Amino acid sequence: MTAASTFTFRASLGDMDPESSAYMALQPPPPATPPTPEMAREGMRRARPFNQPDLPHVAMTREYAVPGKGGTFQVRYYRGVRTFPDEALPVQVYFHGGGWVIGDLDSHDWLCRAVANAANCAVVSVDYRLAPEHRFPAAFDDAVTATQWVAAHATMLNVDPSRISVGGDSAGGNLAATVALALRDDAKVKLRAQILTYPITDLTFTYDQRFEKGVALTNGGMRDFIDHYVPGIAQRRDWRCSPLLAPSLKGLPPALVILAGFDPLYDEGEAYATRLKAEGVAVTVKHFPGQMHGFVSRPKLLPKSLDAIADITAFMAAHS
Structure with a gap:
């Protein structure tokens, strides 16, 4: 049984923005069988030049190795192009999307640069471990560790430890939400904001899942990702992967929730915002009713992504 929807907008395929419709028309038909994780990762790499424009210049980038529970993982540090070298900047710790299975530092390189430049901030992008090679709670553990690492190394990074936010899209939005929960009572990391772009919030499929075809992310595709990340049904009720099911959301930092109308995650994203x-x-909830899941990381073909980045920038300015 699905929960009653409190949707303010119920999308039908005829309501899709022209740019999104044109984008979907260019896509090949879905394969007869689900792609393997390796195939999906290669597909994302090949699609990158078509989805993203040339990388914007930033003041600096640098990669660091962060020791974690499962070994060392990488983070990539950005400083906005109009920032001063000696300025302790607000910083967003960013977790890329990709269903915990695909995506990496390069898949969201453009987006992190754009946010750093638009918000005059630093961004630390996290290359967390992926499923199915590393199942839950590996990605969650790395996300928490990375955020704590940024706070502990604020002087080295020249960022302000009192102005740390977390953000992410899709599975990365899930990680941002769960990191905010995990660090709610951490005296050493006081988050100023959480920016959740079409986040996954409930792995039990409590809420309506409305799209089987015609969109970038389908119900079946979402189920495949969840099966890779959290194969155990009972585990999916753990707040570390299903933040909507956490016993309490009180005391969390201010949240920006960005929702796309053509997205099987819309209902659970709105439900999370409502419960918060x-x-x-x-x-703050920003609705993009004519857009599909993943639009923010496809700026070359879907210009509404720039509006979402403007919303992120304004929210960060108000909470940093």
Whole structure:
């Protein structure tokens, strides 16, 4: 049984923005069988030049190795192009999307650069471990560790430890939400904001899942990702992967929730925003009714991504 929807917008395929419709028309038909993780990763790499324009210049980038529970992983550090070298910047710790299975530092390189430049901030992008090679809670553990590492190394990174936010898209939005929960009572890391772009919030499929075809992410594709990351059904109720099911959301940092109309995750994203607000968290919701899942990382073909980045920039400015 699905939960009653509180949707403010119920998308049908005829309502899709022209740019999104044109994008979907260019896509090949889905394969008869689901792609392997390796095939999906290669497909994402090949699609990158078609989805993203040339990389914007930033003041600097640098990669660091971070020791984690499962070994060392990489993070990539950016400083916005209009920032001063001696300025302790606000910083967003960013977790890329890709269903915990695909994506890497390069898949979201353009987006991290764009946010750093637009918000005059630093961004630390996290190359967390992927499933199915590393199942839950590996990605969650790396996300928490990376955020704690940024706070502990604020002087080295020349960022302000009192102005740390977390953000991410899709599976990365899930990680940002769960990191905010994990660090809610951490005296050493006081998050200023959480930016959740079409986040995954409930792995139990409690909420309506409305798209089987015609969109970038389908119900079946989402189930495949979840099966790779959290194969155990009972584990999917753990708040570390299903933040919507956490016992309490009180005391969390202000949240920006960005939702796309053509997305099987819309209902659970809106439900999370609704519950945050009900439990006293300051929430801003931005609806993009004609857009599909993943639009923010496809700026070359879907210009509405720039509007979402402007929303992120404004929210960071108000909470940093």
